Amino acid sequence: MAEEWISTVAQRLTPIGTFSPEQVRMVAHRVHRRFVDKDTILLAAGTICQTIYCSLEGAFYQVSNNGEEPVIIDLHLPGQWFFNHQSFVTQTPSAYTIQAYSDGIVLELTIQVIHELIALSPVFLQLGSLLNQGTDRIRFFDQNLTPVQKYQYVLDYQPQLLHRFPLKMIAAYLKMTPETLSRVRERLARGLS
Incomplete structure (x- = not known):
């Protein structure tokens, strides 16, 4: 081998x-x-x-x-x-x-x-x-995070998602519309949270 x-x-x-x-x-x-x-x-x-x-x-x-x-x-x-x-x-x-x-x-x-x-x-x-890894996403969404907090989580812990998947898929994964994701990205780019 x-x-x-x-x-x-x-x-x-x-x-x-x-x-x-x-x-x-x-x-x-x-x-x-x-x-x-x-x-x-x-x-x-x-x-x-x-x-x-x-x-x-x-x-x-x-x-x-x-x-x-x-x-x-x-x-x-x-x-x-x-x-x-x-x-x-x-x-x-x-x-x-x-x-x-x-x-x-x-x-x-x-x-x-x-x-x-x-x-x-x-x-x-x-x-x-x-088997515990399969429940991580459930815990993530059970935390009732705001759209900004969800996107910040991606930026902090899974930034490669942004390079591998289109924003439409990332928005769907984060349970928000593409328009909401665009507004969140804009707010964070301007330094607002």
Whole structure:
């Protein structure tokens, strides 16, 4: 197995927990690297989420197409793990679609591999911390932040979103109209909050 691949997997596992070099090799041997083209659907609405992805390259998004206008649920950048939390945890059909916004590469960690790794060693129970990441966005929007505070959060913690996605998608992700986002950006540019 190529040392470069093992190093890539080790980098993605570091925020999750502490794994020995041998444990990293065990994971690297079981996960898959997948090249995806722009607009590739990783998870279609109505199917059960069986895989947790990590973007190695490219940008991805989750969207709900239940209404006339698609609703952006989440945006994902390189280095981030992502999946449909509700579907993965309950093993019920997903209400959302996960799609590639650009060409990219993902690391795929299936539920079967997670179970296999946990059966080999309890140290892999640390992979469960990935499930907490699925609730981060819910907590973010439960804080009832103002539009300015939401955009400031993006500027402070996820500025790469502004380089990877169009403002219309960012506005939808922040649950505001593009016009509101424009006014917020203008206010912040003038030094007003």
